[in-house]
Amino acid sequence: MSAPGGAASLETLGRLAVSPGRRRKDRLARGAILTATLLALVPLVLIVYYLLRKGLGAWSSDFFTTDPTGSTFFKNSNIGGIKSAILGTIEMVALASAIAVPIGVAVAVWLVEYGRDSLFANVVRFFVDVLTGVPSIVFGLFVYIVLIVGTGTSYAGWKGSIALSLLMLPVVVRSAEVILNLVPNGLRESALALGAPRWRVVGRIVLPTALPGMVTGVLLAVARAAGETAPLLFTAAYTHETTTNLGSFMNSLPVQIYTDVTSPTPRVVERAWGAALTLVLLILVLNMVARLVSRRSRLA
């Protein structure tokens, strides 16, 4: 390029150079994107900062091992910890998962392996999408109307679990459907061509291949349910005591936070921060497990 005629290559150089106008536009666009990123980081950093500063201050040796006492009147009265809230959340979310995960995975398997592109399958997909967009308080309201007002009975942990499972169901269905669709069709075909009935192909080939990805989706749904307050407020309600009886009132971390934050006593508000930090860490652990599992995935 340099050897023949210096003038010609200079001209080429000029044609290939970035014009000043384009350079300016590029800088502007880059600046705008960077500013937006920094702006989005501000609340994220502040949330983590406040959670750690206020939450860690509330943590003490018996924070996780005692129930809230409810006595907040005197300055030196023992307000207790959040044991019942942690255990209540774990119990209710476990029951909700036990309901939503098998049903959700079954729906996804039906959609991908059997329903495929049929009209009914598409109707199901549409309603699952609608359910995904339903605000969580509506699930609580639904359970309240049907299982509490409708039956004339009181609040109970299992009713909270039902509300949470309704919330989880569309998330499980959708994530499992996406993962099942990632399983290469060649695997199904070669298994079918061996003379395997379809249900065995699903059970032995498709589901094991999709398993790590589905675990990820399920854990994300669990994490979402664990952080929900609204469906529990008027289904499982609030109580101080730790209980393993899912038929009685049951405490949970989000409801504990909600109750504490509206208290006039500063120490109780501080406990809300401690509970919030606990909840965030719980969900963080779930998310990290989900990532570890998905790294083992053989798909995509």
Added chain:
Amino acid sequence: MSSTRPDEHVTDMDPDSTPETARRQPEDATASGVPAADGVRAPIVAPQARERAATTPSKKAVAVKLDGLRAFYGDAEQVKGIDLQFNANEVTAIIGPSGCGKSTMVRCINRMHEEIPGAHAEGRVLLDDVDVYGAGADVVAVRRAIGMVFQKPNPFPTMSIFDNVAAGLRLTARRGEVPEKVERALRGAGLWEEVSDRLSEPGAGLSGGQQQRLCIARSLAVEPEVLLMDEPCSALDPIATLKIEELIDELKQRVTIVIVTHNMQQAARVADRTAFMLAGELVEVGATQEIFTKPTDSRTEEYVTGKFG
């Protein structure tokens, strides 16, 4: 199927029933009498041993006959009425330009075509004179009798080499003697010597050519009577291709083979008979030698001499 071939049906359902056991004995005798000479390494085995191995398969290869086979995707007719016979213990190659319906036609033989939403087939496919589309034919049983190897090697990713080969047996609930059948299938696919010391390693860790032979072993393990191969070498390098071709030559002792190929040299190398398809129709079928040297149809001649396609 069951109504016309009752004893075949019984062996399909129950591996430990007497006919199967009785049939197995001569083969075991062969194996103990001439160790390692089980007909797999056919070229280096004495002709008598080879013949013995060939005459004691657990199932006999049978002929397949297409009778007015038509295949559709929705309303579009992709295969437009084909009459064709695949002789037992022969390799028949299907050649033709892209989109002529070769793969579709082959997928109709073991009823894989209908797995595609909206697709269906008409006409008859006779396996040993039984229509696989007939009222008594179970699609699962049809596919056990007619195995298939696909274009892309696709070992089951969650399974070891052993489990991949055993998958066919387990998926079809025929569990008797799994290790023996796996070894026999791997030997049959010419893969045993390469993988016998690492059967528990993932099947996906093998090379492309080995993976394809693993898939062939997986198909052989369920002891089909017919093996359909849909461009089995198109994703492989020449050396792996050569191995598969040698294998095909050995396998025809045991199964009837139908191979779809884009590669005319391959058809010339492996096939006893060759069928040329064009736009969903069968143009010509005959001995491979004839098709490539003196075809009767001018379109065949143009295709095999490279004027189009």
